[in-house]
Amino acid sequence: MTEIESKIDEKEQKILHGIPMWPQEKINRFRETLLSWYDIEKRDLPWRKNNDPYRIWVSEIMLQQTRVDTVIPYYLNFMNNFPTIEALANAHEDVLLKAWEGLGYYSRVRNMQKAAQQIMEDYDGEMPKDPKEISKLKGIGPYTTGAIASMAFGLPEPAVDGNVMRVLSRLFEIDADIAKPGNRKIFEAIMRELIDPYKPGDFNQAFMDLGSSICTPKNYHPELSPVKEFNQSYQNGTWDKYPVKSKKKKAKPVYYVGAIIKNAEGAFLLEKRPENGLLANMWTFPLIEEESVTHEAEIKKGTLTGVTDENKTEQVIKNVMAELEAKYAVKPTLMEQPFDEVQHIFSHLKWFVAVYYGQVVKEEESMFIPENCYWVHPSDFDHYTFPGPQTKMWQSYLSKFNHN
DNA sequence: AAGGCGGGGCA
DNA sequence: TGCCCAGCCTT
Numbered sequence: 001m002t003e004i005e006s007k008i009d010e011k012e013q014k015i016l017h018g019i020p021m022w023p024q025e026k027i028n029r030f031r032e033t034l035l036s037w038y039d040i041e042k043r044d045l046p047w048r049k050n051n052d053p054y055r056i057w058v059s060e061i062m063l064q065q066t067r068v069d070t071v072i073p074y075y076l077n078f079m080n081n082f083p084t085i086e087a088l089a090n091a092h093e094d095v096l097l098k099a100w101e102g103l104g105y106y107s108r109v110r111n112m113q114k115a116a117q118q119i120m121e122d123y124d125g126e127m128p129k130d131p132k133e134i135s136k137l138k139g140i141g142p143y144t145t146g147a148i149a150s151m152a153f154g155l156p157e158p159a160v161d162g163n164v165m166r167v168l169s170r171l172f173e174i175d176a177d178i179a180k181p182g183n184r185k186i187f188e189a190i191m192r193e194l195i196d197p198y199k200p201g202d203f204n205q206a207f208m209d210l211g212s213s214i215c216t217p218k219n220y221h222p223e224l225s226p227v228k229e230f231n232q233s234y235q236n237g238t239w240d241k242y243p244v245k246s247k248k249k250k251a252k253p254v255y256y257v258g259a260i261i262k263n264a265e266g267a268f269l270l271e272k273r274p275e276n277g278l279l280a281n282m283w284t285f286p287l288i289e290e291e292s293v294t295h296e297a298e299i300k301k302g303t304l305t306g307v308t309d310e311n312k313t314e315q316v317i318k319n320v321m322a323e324l325e326a327k328y329a330v331k332p333t334l335m336e337q338p339f340d341e342v343q344h345i346f347s348h349l350k351w352f353v354a355v356y357y358g359q360v361v362k363e364e365e366s367m368f369i370p371e372n373c374y375w376v377h378p379s380d381f382d383h384y385t386f387p388g389p390q391t392k393m394w395q396s397y398l399s400k401f402n403h404n
Numbered sequence: 405a406a407g408g409c410g411g412g413g414c415a
Numbered sequence: 416t417g418c419c420c421a422g423c424c425t426t
Binding site for chain 2: 219
């Protein structure tokens with residue numbers, strides 16, 4: 001045993017202080033029980049076809065904060081389009097982003113490509129086996145490191161995600177708040193004790209399957225669990241107290257005017273968002289933050305009211321026109337009222353977008369738009385990656401203006 | 405340690 | 416509606 005490893009063990013012993021660990025005999029029975037259940041009940045998932053590190057890696061990145069059912073079609077499509085680490089490393093970013101459209105957390109795919117390029121340059125095109133090396137790759141944190149090491153390479157590394165923390169907190173009646181990042185190491189320490197050294201990948205995945213099928217956040221029925229005899233909170237009748245998880249802050253409202261501008265050729269003005277931050281490098285109709293738009297829309301008798309403060313309608317139009325001319329160099333004829341309001345909830349923001357429609361009549365007025373903007377015909381929209389709010393604006397436009 | 409970063413499914 | 420989900424990066 002190296003010096004570094006023994007230090008980690010010492011540290012984790014301290015963390016475990018207060019949480020009584022089971023005797024080895026009980027640990028052995030637990031492993032056997034859980035793995036037997038997994039052998040029978042495990043889900044047939046595309047990335048479980050073999051132990052190819054690339055296949056496992058892609059699935060783990062997609063599954064971050066994303067449900068299995070959502071991921072499957074994206075996964076199949078992605079593996080078809082980018083079947084190897086090399087293909088991923090050499091892909092064009094906009095093609096990559098398009099393959100990720102709708103999955104969310106788009107920096108995941110940009111980081112994954114950077115990691116693929118790291119692997120081509122530093123590791124001869126092969127995913128490294130050493131967890132220390134794996135965790136150096138962009139976008140791969142403690143969880144994904146453990147997942148790849150255990151599932152692809154059979155190493156006894158913990159892979160602690162939300163499922164594992166929930167299951168463990170119920171098994172051992174752990175009061176630590178699982179929303180606090182610092183508490184992850186408690187659960188890692190326990191998993192290092194529990195993990196089956198011969199089938200670490202199956203062991204980790206058994207926790208995932210248990211967490212998503214039986215040991216769920218809601219509608220939890222501990223009496224149905226294959227490991228109920230090991231479940232301390234079930235035996236003590238305290239299971240409804242676990243896990244302890246502090247609440248997240250509410251999404252902050254942000255108000256925009258969305259300007260759907262059509263030119264004489266029937267093309268629409270699209271803008272590429274900045275390369276960093278929210279929805280980086282994705283395409284939307286011009287969005288103008290508008291503080292006067294401080295009301296949620298009410299649709300009464302087919303008419304949209306309440307989107308803007310009363311008496312401020314004219315001011316909103318003036319602001320929008322000024323911004324369109326200054327930033328986008330267009331002077332469209334604009335509807336005096338928005339035709340719809342689109343709402344979109346992110347994890348930390350809630351957008352309210354009052355959608356206006358306008359046309360640029362004269363051809364020469366639409367010639368000098370900025371570099372990050374294009375006039376795009378709807379038949380070419382497929383080549384542009386649209387985030388949720390953009391798709392909602394476009395669908396609303398189609399339903400209002402494109403019928404009959 | 406806290407906040408930014410998507411989107412959909414569910415009661 | 417609010418909460419949840421096979422988290423990671425930046426500050």
